[in-house]
Every structure is written in C-alpha cells, then in structure tokens.
Amino acid sequence: MSENVFTLNGNEVDFQPGETILEAARRHDIDIPTLCHLAGATPTGACRICVVEIEGAETLMTACTTPVVKGMRVLTESPRVVETRRTLLELMLAYGNHNCAAGQAGGENWTAYQLKAQEIDGDALCPAWGDCKLQELAFRYQARADRFVLTPDSPPPELANPMIVRDFSRCIRCGRCIQACNEIQVNRAINYGYRGSDLKVVTPGDFPLANSNCVFCGQCVEACPTGALVDSKARYRWRPWKTEKIRTTCPYCGVGCQQWLHVQDGRIVRVTAVEDAQPNQGRLCVKGRYGYDFIYSEDRLKTPLIREGEGFREVSWDEALDLVAERFKEIIAASGPDALAGVSCARSINEDSYQMQKLFRAVFRTNNIDHCART
Amino acid sequence: MTNSFNEFSRAKMFMVIGSNMTEAHPVAATFLKNALLRGAQLIVVDPRRHKLAKMADLHVPIRVGTDIAFLNALMHVLIAEGWYDKKFVASCTVDFDKLAATVMRYTPEYAADVCGVPMEMIRDTARRIASVKPMMLCYTLGITEHTCGTRNVMSTANLQMLLGNIGVECGGVNPLRGQNNVQGACDMGALPNVFPGYQKVGDMALRAKFEKAWGVDALPAANGLMIPQMMEGLVDGRVRGFYIFGENLANTEPDIRKVEHELASAEFLVCQDIFPTETTRFAHVVLPAAAWSENDGTFTNSERRVNRVRTASAPPGQAKPNWWIFKQIARRFGQQWAADSAQEIWDNEISVLAPQFGGIKYHRLEGDGLQWPCPVEDHPGTCFLHQDGHFTCGLGVFTPCDWTPPAEVPDEQYPLVLSTGRRLAHYHTRTQTGRCEGLNEILGEETADISPADARAKGIAHGETIRVSSRRGQVAVKANLTDEVPAGMVWMAFHFREACANWLTNPVYDDITMTAEYKACAVRIEKIQSDR
Ligand code: SF4
Ligand code: FES
Numbered sequence: 072m073s074e075n076v077f078t079l080n081g082n083e084v085d086f087q088p089g090e091t092i093l094e095a096a097r098r099h100d101i102d103i104p105t106l107c108h109l110a111g112a113t114p115t116g117a118c119r120i121c122v123v124e125i126e127g128a129e130t131l132m133t134a135c136t137t138p139v140v141k142g143m144r145v146l147t148e149s150p151r152v153v154e155t156r157r158t159l160l161e162l163m164l165a166y167g168n169h170n171c172a173a174g175q176a177g178g179e180n181w182t183a184y185q186l187k188a189q190e191i192d193g194d195a196l197c198p199a200w201g202d203c204k205l206q207e208l209a210f211r212y213q214a215r216a217d218r219f220v221l222t223p224d225s226p227p228p229e230l231a232n233p234m235i236v237r238d239f240s241r242c243i244r245c246g247r248c249i250q251a252c253n254e255i256q257v258n259r260a261i262n263y264g265y266r267g268s269d270l271k272v273v274t275p276g277d278f279p280l281a282n283s284n285c286v287f288c289g290q291c292v293e294a295c296p297t298g299a300l301v302d303s304k305a306r307y308r309w310r311p312w313k314t315e316k317i318r319t320t321c322p323y324c325g326v327g328c329q330q331w332l333h334v335q336d337g338r339i340v341r342v343t344a345v346e347d348a349q350p351n352q353g354r355l356c357v358k359g360r361y362g363y364d365f366i367y368s369e370d371r372l373k374t375p376l377i378r379e380g381e382g383f384r385e386v387s388w389d390e391a392l393d394l395v396a397e398r399f400k401e402i403i404a405a406s407g408p409d410a411l412a413g414v415s416c417a418r419s420i421n422e423d424s425y426q427m428q429k430l431f432r433a434v435f436r437t438n439n440i441d442h443c444a445r446t
Numbered sequence: 447m448t449n450s451f452n453e454f455s456r457a458k459m460f461m462v463i464g465s466n467m468t469e470a471h472p473v474a475a476t477f478l479k480n481a482l483l484r485g486a487q488l489i490v491v492d493p494r495r496h497k498l499a500k501m502a503d504l505h506v507p508i509r510v511g512t513d514i515a516f517l518n519a520l521m522h523v524l525i526a527e528g529w530y531d532k533k534f535v536a537s538c539t540v541d542f543d544k545l546a547a548t549v550m551r552y553t554p555e556y557a558a559d560v561c562g563v564p565m566e567m568i569r570d571t572a573r574r575i576a577s578v579k580p581m582m583l584c585y586t587l588g589i590t591e592h593t594c595g596t597r598n599v600m601s602t603a604n605l606q607m608l609l610g611n612i613g614v615e616c617g618g619v620n621p622l623r624g625q626n627n628v629q630g631a632c633d634m635g636a637l638p639n640v641f642p643g644y645q646k647v648g649d650m651a652l653r654a655k656f657e658k659a660w661g662v663d664a665l666p667a668a669n670g671l672m673i674p675q676m677m678e679g680l681v682d683g684r685v686r687g688f689y690i691f692g693e694n695l696a697n698t699e700p701d702i703r704k705v706e707h708e709l710a711s712a713e714f715l716v717c718q719d720i721f722p723t724e725t726t727r728f729a730h731v732v733l734p735a736a737a738w739s740e741n742d743g744t745f746t747n748s749e750r751r752v753n754r755v756r757t758a759s760a761p762p763g764q765a766k767p768n769w770w771i772f773k774q775i776a777r778r779f780g781q782q783w784a785a786d787s788a789q790e791i792w793d794n795e796i797s798v799l800a801p802q803f804g805g806i807k808y809h810r811l812e813g814d815g816l817q818w819p820c821p822v823e824d825h826p827g828t829c830f831l832h833q834d835g836h837f838t839c840g841l842g843v844f845t846p847c848d849w850t851p852p853a854e855v856p857d858e859q860y861p862l863v864l865s866t867g868r869r870l871a872h873y874h875t876r877t878q879t880g881r882c883e884g885l886n887e888i889l890g891e892e893t894a895d896i897s898p899a900d901a902r903a904k905g906i907a908h909g910e911t912i913r914v915s916s917r918r919g920q921v922a923v924k925a926n927l928t929d930e931v932p933a934g935m936v937w938m939a940f941h942f943r944e945a946c947a948n949w950l951t952n953p954v955y956d957d958i959t960m961t962a963e964y965k966a967c968a969v970r971i972e973k974i975q976s977d978r
Contacts, residue, residue, distance in 0.1 A: 233884030257479035286870060287888060288472065304883055320745045320753045322738035323873050325623030326451065326473045327747025329814070332739060332758045339739065339758050349814040350451040350749060356472030357871055357888070358879060363739075365881040366759070370721050372734035373763025383732065388764065388774070391731055396778035398714045398730075402687045408666070412676040412685045415636035416692025416768075417625040419735075420743025420755055422788040423768035424627075424634035425642060425796055427691055430772045431670075433660040434779045438647050438670030439685070442636040443625070443693050 078144040092134035092145055093121060103147050104156065104208050106296050107245035108135040111352070112254040118245045120159055120208065124149045131155055153212060160214035163205060168240035169197075169216065169297075197241070199298030201311045205243060206297075232281040234303055234361055235292055242299035244270055248291035255294075255354065260285040289360040293343055293353070304361060305341035309333055318345055321359040322418060326350060328359050339363050403435065412439035448618035448831040449582065450749040450817065455480040457616040459578035461571075463491040463513065463602065464588020464965075468498050469870040471586070471622045474748075478584075487578060489571055491516065492588065493865065494937060495930050506571055507932055508561040510863050511592055511966045514849035517601040519557030520572045521549040521608055529576035531610025539607050541844040548846030560849065580617030581609060587624060587867070591964040595956040597847035607842045615830060623748040624868075630746035633803075633818070634796070638670030643800025659799055662781075672960040673699075674953070677708040686713045691768065692735070696724035697875040697943060700951035700962045701918045718771060721877045724943060735768050736761035743769075743788040744811065746818075750828070752806055753815035852966035853954040856934070860916060860968035862900065864936045864950055867965075872941040880941075892945035893926035895937040896971065901927050906973060914938070916969045919949035925971075936969055 075086050079101060086095040091114070096103050107118035114135045122131035126144035131152060139145075146152065163169075197203070208214070228238035249272060252261050260283050264273030274283035292300045302309075314333040321328040328351035333341040342363050346353040375391035376383035402410050413431050415424045424442065431440040454477035467475040475498065482488055482501060490502040491513070499505040508516050524530045525546055535542050558565040575581050583606055589598040603612075603619050611617035623629050635642040645652045653665045671679060677699070679685030699705045709715065709728040717729035720737040739758040746752050761767075769791060773783045785791040789808045797803045805820040805827075816827040856863050871889040872879045879885045894914050896906070906912055908927040913920055914936060923938070923945035931937050938947035952967035 233887040254483065255480075256476050257483065286472070317756050317758050318754070319739060319756045319758070320626070320747075322626055322878070324471050325626060325628060325748035326471050327626060327745055327749075327751060327753055328473055329753065332756075334758045337759050350747060350751060351473050352452075352477075354473045354476055357885070358873055359473070361884055362873070362879050362882045364883055365878040366720075366737045366739060368721070368881040370881065371737075371762045371765065372720060372722060372726075372732060373765060374734060375764070376729075376732040376734075378730045388766070391733060392771075392774050392778060395716055395731055395733075396775055399687050399775075400779070402714065406686055409670070410684065410686040411689070412671055412679065412687075413689040414673060414676070414691060414693050414695070415631055415634075417628040417631045418738075419627065419631075419692055419768055420741075420788060421627065421630040421634050421746060421752070421796065422743050422791040423691070423772075424631045424636040425791060426769040426772035426783075427689075428635045428637075428642070429660065429783075430776055432641070432647075432656070432665055433662045434776045434781055436664070436666050438638050438666050438668065439676065440636055440670060441638050441673045441676065442628075442631040443673065443695075443698060 075141060077139050077142060080145070080147055086139040090139050092123060092132070092137050092139055092143075095139050096134065096145075096147060101147055103134045104211070105135055106204055106208070106243065107247055109247045109250045109255070109294055110346075112250035115246055115250070118159070118243070120156055122152055122155055123147050124152050156208070157212045157214050160205070160209050160212055161216070163243045164209060164214060164216040167242065168238075169205065169209075197298045198236075198301045198306045198309075199241070199295075203298060204296030229279055230303070231279040232285075232287070232303075234287045234357070235280060235285075235289060236301050236303050236306055237280065238299050238301070239271060240299075241297050242272065243297055244272070245296060246272075247294040247296060248272060248300055251290040251294035256288050256290045258284060258286055258288065261291065287357040287361070288355065289357070290354060293355075302341060302361070304364070305333075309335065309341040314340065321355070323358045323362065328355055330355065330359060332363070338367065399435065408435050408437040409439060411435050411437055413441075415440065415442040417442050447620040447622070447749045448612065449616070449620055450751075450829045451477055453582070453616045453830070454478050455484070457481050457486055457580075457582045459487045459489075459575065459581040460584065461489045461491065461575060461581055462498060462502075462584045464598075465584055465586035465622060466492070466494070466496050466498070466588075466867055467584070467586070467622065468496070470624065470868050471748075472870065474622055487574065489574060491571075493932055493935060495932075499930075504567075504571065504574065506563055506567055508563055510865050510935065511594070511852040512557075512561040512849065513589060513592075513598045514594060514601050514847055515552060515557045515560040516563075516568070517598075517605050518549045518552035518847070518849065519554050519561075519568050520575070521545065521605060522552045522557075523554060523569055523572035524576055524608055525549060527572070527576075529572065530608045531579075534610030534612075535608065538610075538613075539842040539844055541846075545604055545608070545844035545846045548848065552849075575609065579609070580611045580614045581606075582616055582618060582620065583611070584620045584622060586622045588965060590621070590956075590959070590961050592961075592966065593853050593954055593956055593963045594847075594850050595961045596958045597850075600845045601847050603842075604844050604846070607844060612842060613830070618830060621748070625874075626747070627745045629748055629750065630744070630752075633746055633800070638672055641799070642796055643802050645800070656799065659795070674955055674960050674962070677705065680708045680713075681711045683713075687716075688712045688714070689716045689718070690725060690729075691718045692720075694723040694725050694875045694877060696728070697940060697946055697948060699953070700948055700964060701953040702946065702949045703919055704953055705948075718768065719877075720765070721881075723875070723877055733771055734761075734763065734765040735771065736765050740765070741767040741788065744792060744815075749817060750819075751815045751817045752803070752811060754808075754811045853963055854917075854952050854967045856968045860970045862934055862936050862969050862971060864914070864916065864938065864947065864967050864969040865965045866938055866940060866947040866951060869939050869941060872939075874941070875943070875946075876941050889941075892923055892939060892942040892947075894923045894945075894971065895926045895928050895931045897931045897933045897935065898927050898929065899933040900936075900971065901925060904971060904973060906971070911974055913972045913974050914950060914969050915972070916950040916952070916967055918952070921945045921947075921949050922974060936971060 329345035329348035718733040
C-alpha cells in the first residue's frame with residue numbers, strides 16, 4: 072500500500088500508475104476545474120485552467136496532462152493557483168462576447184459590450200446562460216471582465232444550417248468540439264484554422280457547416296462549455312432552470328441510445344445524451360438528438376375515425392372499438408379465427424407487442440401475428 | 447447480436463458485411479471508428495464504397511447478392527491453408543465435414559468470377575481475418591434482405607465458428623437491428639410461430655403454460671401467416687379482417703402497386719397509428735395511439751438490452767397507449783386483463799412467462815437496463831452469448847449453404863441492379879423524421895445514386911431528373927452521381943413517397959423468414975425527354 076501514494080492538499084492518498092493528477096483527484100473527490108478536458112479524448116492542455124501547484128516545480132502544471140508520481144505533493148487551490156486561474160478566466164472573458172453577469176464589476180466597456188450583445192441576441196440572455204462552464208468558473212474565481220482590454224467586433228453567428236448555431240464571439244478556443252468531432256464521433260468535419268490570435272475552429276476552407284463533412288450529430292454542441300455552439304432548435308427556448316430532465320431511449324435505430332429529454336411546460340425542448348450511459352456513452356446521432364418534435368406535429372391522429380364513403384368520421388372510443396369487436400366477431404364466426412391477421416409495430420414498446428400477440432392468440436385464437444422484422 | 451456495443455472500441459479486427467453503419471447505426475459506427483483510431487483493422491465487404499468502406503484497410507466490392515459465394519470461398523481458403531481454429535471446431539461444433547465438402551467447391555477462382563473481385567483479394571481477406579483473433583463480424587440488412595437471406599446469415603455464422611470467434615469478447619456475429627424495437631417485437635412473440643421468449647406455439651406443454659397464465663383453453667397450435675402471406679390472403683379472401691399497428695406497409699413493402707392493390711382488397715382493415723399515412727387511407731377504422739415519450743414502457747436494443755422509455759408529455763386529443771387499446775378490445779370479447787400499466791404487463795406477465803426475462807423487473811431497469819438472458823433477479827445480465835463455446839442447444843452446428851443469385855438479375859431490358867437502403871437524416875417513410883424541424887432541410891428529397899460511368903453512357907448530368915423503371919413500376923427522381931456506387935448499380939432509399947424505391951423493388955422472399963429481396967432487382971435508367 073505504501074507503494075503508490077502521493078500528497079494531495081496535505082493528505083496522503085493512493086493513485087494508480089499512469090493516472091493523471093486530475094483523474095486521481097477526482098477519484099478522491101477533489102474538484103479541479105477543467106474546460107478543455109473531454110472524457111474519452113486525448114488531453115491537450117489547451118486551456119490551462121486545471122493548473123495545480125507541485126512542490127518543487129517551478130511552474131504550475133496542468134492536472135489533466137500530468138501523471139502522478141510517487142511522493143509528489145500537489146496543491147489544487149493554493150493562492151498562486153487561484154490567482155492564475157482568475158487571470159486565465161479574465162483573459163477569456165475579455166476575448167469575445169460574454170455578456171452574462173460573469174463580469175460583475177462592469178466598467179463602461181462592459182456596458183458597451185452588453186449593448187452590442189443585445190443587438191445580436193435581442194432581449195434574450197445568452198442561450199447558454201446557466202449552462203456555461205466559463206460563467207460558472209468566473210463566479211467561482213471572482214473573475215472580472217474589465218481587467219483587460221476587450222477585443223473589438225467579432226463576426227455575427229453562423230445560422231446557415233438548421234441544427235447548429237456557431238457563435239465565435241463566445242468561443243474560448245478550448246478545442247473540445249474538435250475533439251468531439253475527430254476523436255469521439257470521428258466525422259472529421261472541423262479543426263483549428265489560422266494562427267495566433269486569429270486561431271479559430273474551422274471546416275476545411277472555413278466554409279459554413281452546411282457545406283462541409285458535418286453530419287449534424289451535434290456532439291460538438293454537447294462538448295462546448297460555453298454558448299459558442301448551441302442547438303438551433305433549443306436556442307432561447309431551453310433554459311436549464313426551467314426544465315426537468317427525463318431519461319429515455321431513442322425511438323429510431325436498434326442501437327438504443329440513452330437520452331435526456333429536457334422538458335419544459337410539458338414539452339420536450341431539447342435532447343442530450345446521457346453521459347457514461349450504456350450503450351451510447353454520451354453520444355447521439357442527428358436523429359436521436361434532433362428528431363424529437365414529430366410528436367407535437369399538428370398532423371397527429373387525435374380521435375378514433377370510422378370510414379364513411381371516401382372520408383372518415385370522428386367517433387368516440389366506444390363506437391370505434393365496438394365496431395372493431397363486432398366485425399372481428401362476425402368474421403371469426405363465419406370464417407374462423409385464421410381469417411384475421413395482424414401486424415405489430417417494431418417501433419413501439421415491448422408491452423404493446425406483447426398485448427397485441429396476446430390479443431391475437433388468447434382472444435381471437437390465431438397465430439396470424441407478425442411484424443416488420445425485415446424493413 | 448451475440449456481443450455488445452461496448453466491445454466495439456476494444457476490438458482488434460472487424461469484418462463489416464452488408465452494413466452502411468455510419469448512416470444506419472451512426473453511434474455504433476463511432477465506437478468502431480474509435481477502435482480504428484487505436485489501430486484496429488477493418489474489412490468492409492459491400493458493393494458500395496460508402497463512408498466506412500473509405501476508412502477500411504480493405505474494401506471488397508463484391509457484386510450485389512454474391513455474399514455466400516464470397517464467404518464460402520473465404521472458408522475454402524481457411525480450410526485449405528489450415529488457418530481455421532481446429533481446437534474450437536473439434537470441441538464446440540459439429541458437421542465440420544459437411545461444411546468442408548460444400549466449401550471445397552467454392553475455389554477463389556470460382557468466387558472471383560461470381561463476386562466480381564480479384565482472386566487475390568479473396569485470399570488476402572482470408573489471410574487477414576485468420577491473422578488477428580478475435581475478429582468481430584457485423585452485418586445488417588445487406589445480408590438479410592435477399593431471397594437467400596437465411597443462408598447468408600448462416601454463412602456468417604459458419605465463418606465465425608470456423609475461426610473460433612464465437613463466445614468471446616470482441617468477436618461474434620452481430621446483426622445491427624434496423625428499428626429501435628425489432629429485437630423487442632421478436633422477443634415479445636409478435637411472430638407467427640412463437641410465444642414471448644421464443645417458446646414454440648407447436649409445443650403442447652408450452653401452450654398449456656400460456657393457457658394457464660392467460661386463463662384460456664385451446665390456444666392455436668399451428669403456425670400463423672407471415673406478412674407477405676397475410677397480404678396475399680387479403681386478395682384471395684383467406685384473410686378478411688386485418689389489423690395493422692404502426693406500420694406503413696404501403697411504402698415499406700416491395701412493389702407498392704401490388705401492396706396497394708392488396709390493402710384496397712381488405713374487407714375490414716383496422717389501422718392503429720400516430721399519424722395518417724399512405725396505409726391508413728385504406729382503413730375502415732383508424733385508432734389514434736400514444737407515441738414515443740407519451741407513455742412508459744421498454745425497448746430492447748440490438749445487443750438485447752432492455753431499457754426504459756419514459757413519459758415526457760401527454761398524448762394529443764384522445765390518443766391512447768397501444769396496450770390500453772388492445773386491452774379494451776379483449777374486454778369486448780369477455781376477457782378482463784388485469785395489468786393496467788406497462789410496468790404491470792412486464793413485471794407480472796412477460797418476465798414471468800419468458801425465462802430469458804425472469805430476472806428483469808422494472809425496478810432493476812433504472813440505470814443502463816439489463817441484457818437478456820437474465821433468468822433470475824440476482825443475475826447481472828449477459829453481455830455476450832455462447833460463452834466458452836456453450837451454444838443454446840449444445841454444440842454449434844455448421845450449416846453449409848450454396849450460393850444462389852438474386853431472383854431477378856440484370857438483362858438487356860433492365861441492365862442495372864437496384865439496391866436500396868437508408869440515409870442518415872431520415873428514418874423509414876419519414877412519418878416521424880419528416881415532421882421534425884430541420885431534418886427535411888438536411889435531406890429534402892430522394893435521389894437515385896448512380897456511377898459517373900453509367901451517367902456518362904446515358905448522357906445524364908448530376909442533379910438531372912431521370913426515370914428509373916423496373917418490371918413493376920417507375921419513378922422520376924434526381925440523379926446523384928457518386929463514386930460510392932459501382933458501375934451497373936442504382937442505389938435508392940424509401941424515405942420519400944414519390945420517388946420511393948419500393949415502386950420498383952421485387953416482391954420475392956426468403957423461403958424461411960419471408961424477408962423481401964430489397965437489395966436486388968433489375969432496373970433501367972433513362973433521361974426524361976423534355977417534350978412536355
Ligand atoms: S441516437 Fe442515432 S444511433 Fe442512437 S439509437 Fe438513436 S438513431 Fe440510433
Ligand atoms: S482542462 Fe486541463 S488544460 Fe484544459
């Protein structure tokens with residue numbers, strides 16, 4: 072046991088060989104903030120927000136990339152660490168459009184910023200308000216938005232596709248979207264482009280997503296810690312403090328991905344993946360993520376219908392079911408139960424298929440029951 | 447699937463045959479691609495050079511419908527070179543001799559000719575799959591949607607048994623199921639020959655068990671009809687009352703004209719659905735049902751995982767849960783069913799009657815669900831089947847299969863082969879995805895995907911509206927010139943009614959499963975003369 076031990080904030084704790092400081096700390100319930108770190112992808116060390124102090128080391132080290140070494144003494148919230156994190160956050164806040172209350176202090180610059188942000192957003196709050204890692208950390212480390220000169224104008228958001236809004240003015244260039252696209256979903260639609268202060272997440276040729284390899288799986292949106300990437304269908308509609316999250320299973324293909332339905336006033340307003348769940352481990356595809364609103368279509372069947380000439384007449388459940396039972400009874404009486412046949416639904420729940428085969432077998436007395444096992 | 451999705455990213459070698467995974471099972475494909483980034487090898491066997499084929503170490507573009515010839519030739523090489531798993535074959539299987547006798551006739555020379563790929567490629571494939579163990583085999587409807595679908599499936603199983611890749615992690619035979627709950631509908635006994643849990647209706651003892659549970663006597667012993675037989679029965683009067691729950695048969699079945707004639711012949715048709723569809727047009731009674739997320743229940747995915755579906759919002763108008771509707775009909779026949787929620791149906795009936803589900807109860811499904819078989823309540827569920835070579839019925843049986851061509855092959859009149867499938871942004875006949883904001887913008891219409899060579903021969907330009915016709919019908923559709931499709935092939939989907947591939951497809955079926963040959967029929971393409 073004395074083998075793999077190091078000191079974390081003054082306490083001796085164990086670690087597993089190869090574990091990073093971040094991983095070991097999380098295992099011991101020590102919260103080190105991260106922005107660029109994405110589970111399942113190679114750590115890049117891009118944002119540096121996870122820096123920690125290691126006794127004897129001259130510089131602060133990023134916890135997400137540094138492996139624990141035996142006997143190491145690590146401080147995760149020393150004054151030096153806190154000060155560095157605050158500065159990093161202030162630099163991020165100064166770059167682009169972060170018009171939430173994160174920058175409390177608010178000088179003139181900040182007000183000007185708020186005004187400009189409103190031009191883009193209308194009266195609405197930032198679409199990521201309340202679900203923004205940057206906002207959260209700015210509060211936690213009391214970062215002020217006015218310590219650095221704010222950068223001038225940034226381009227308007229890209230709205231040229233139906234699913235994903237890209238707003239570079241809110242991008243902190245952490246690279247999580249790039250990792251989600253290249254390492255998690257492996258669609259290879261986006262990467263870093265340009266250099267230095269022009270660094271930007273781009274498609275090849277810097278075209279809009281609609282003209283790229285993008286398949287709109289939305290994994291980048293899920294990975295984005297700020298409001299730089301948001302689901303168009305949920306933008307300004309979904310507000311985390313107003314929604315209830317309900318776990319369910321995707322209604323499309325046979326993978327059976329686990330989803331969070333974000334329900335607001337009795338309506339699904341957004342779908343995200345359940346992190347760490349089997350079978351999808353936090354992933355969804357375009358159908359699973361964006362194919363939820365068909366249930367609210369005006370075309371839905373809402374009342375039982377009985378044919379009348381060329382059209383249909385709206386009827387009560389009793390009238391419709393009485394007719395079904397009566398006709399089926401007549402047919403069974405005249406031609407036997409095998410003159411009835413039924414097709415069940417491969418999309419509906421197990422319990423529905425069970426009931427239907429039971430109806431055919433136990434009530435009608437025929438095995439003429441099948442479903443589209445084939446298409 | 448014999449194995450699970452979470453094994454994909456750890457696998458060392460894949461053979462994907464007849465599966466366009468990146469579009470039809472996108473999230474499953476991401477795990478496979480993760481494995482490739484870690485150095486796994488991928489062999490894709492598919493006529494089309496689709497996305498996954500482009501990422502493969504080896505793409506074997508066999509002709510449509512030649513899978514058995516190809517698989518047999520692989521086994522021929524494996525046996526001739528002694529590259530198969532002799533220990534597994536000796537201890538866990540029977541009838542190796544029969545297999546060997548059959549595949550001996552499938553020399554690489556012969557198969558190369560049938561499949562339209564070089565002989566050396568077949569040998570190379572055999573060499574590769576023999577060199578890495580285990581190899582995980584995945585397939586989808588490219589294997590099953592053929593007149594020889596059953597034999598295709600058996601051939602994939604033969605190959606994996608020969609290589610000893612059954613009953614191991616990251617190996618196995620893994621069909622990815624098309625619809626979210628096809629697995630579940632099969633498990634629940636929505637099949638003409640089995641009760642829930644694959645218990646045969648022909649077995650007297652099993653009938654007695656269900657009679658007792660359901661409080662009835664004389665359950666029918668004879669197997670029932672399969673869908674194509676039902677449809678034909680509508681025309682010849684054998685089937686007089688037809689009950690369609692949630693399927694849009696008028697678009698999904700091959701040869702739409704024939705199908706619509708059959709539906710129109712129905713004496714009394716009940717449709718239970720969430721939307722009016724091309725099929726409900728023929729109904730005499732339409733019953734409005736609750737949709738996904740409007741009631742509680744369970745789905746079972748391809749890896750046999752039973753997972754919860756939960757209510758998020760109420761059904762519109764008077765729409766009702768499907769299980770409720772069936773219960774009300776039973777009541778009108780004098781049967782009072784006790785269960786009054788999906789949970790009661792599952793906990794008190796399904797899990798009691800089907801041994802595979804004995805240990806699955808709603809209270810155990812809160813997290814990631816459970817994979818059947820799960821016989822008792824303290825059982826953890828089963829990630830991969832046939833562990834250590836234990837097959838459901840003792841030893842694994844080799845079932846040698848001979849190759850037969852598709853029922854309709856190209857000729858002078860219809861010189862191209864039409865193969866069909868699905869595209870990423872849509873699902874089936876779009877009753878659902880067509881009504882989701884944005885998805886139609888991503889993909890708004892059907893195309894006929896053709897090779898630049900065939901297009902050139904006919905003077906067809908990219909995006910031009912052309913006519914595709916078969917012996918059954920014709921559609922006008924935009925041409926999409928793509929190098930994904932080999933010369934001699936047209937590829938289409940069935941998401942859009944007007945240009946639905948099923949106006950063209952051939953209503954011929956596998957003898958055993960009655961799966962239609964969606965993947966192969968003969969067509970012709972033409973320019974549409976603009977004299978109108
Ligand atoms: S999210 Fe996509 S891959 Fe997952 S079950 Fe739904 S359709 Fe299939
Ligand atoms: S989280 Fe460690 S560097 Fe960004």
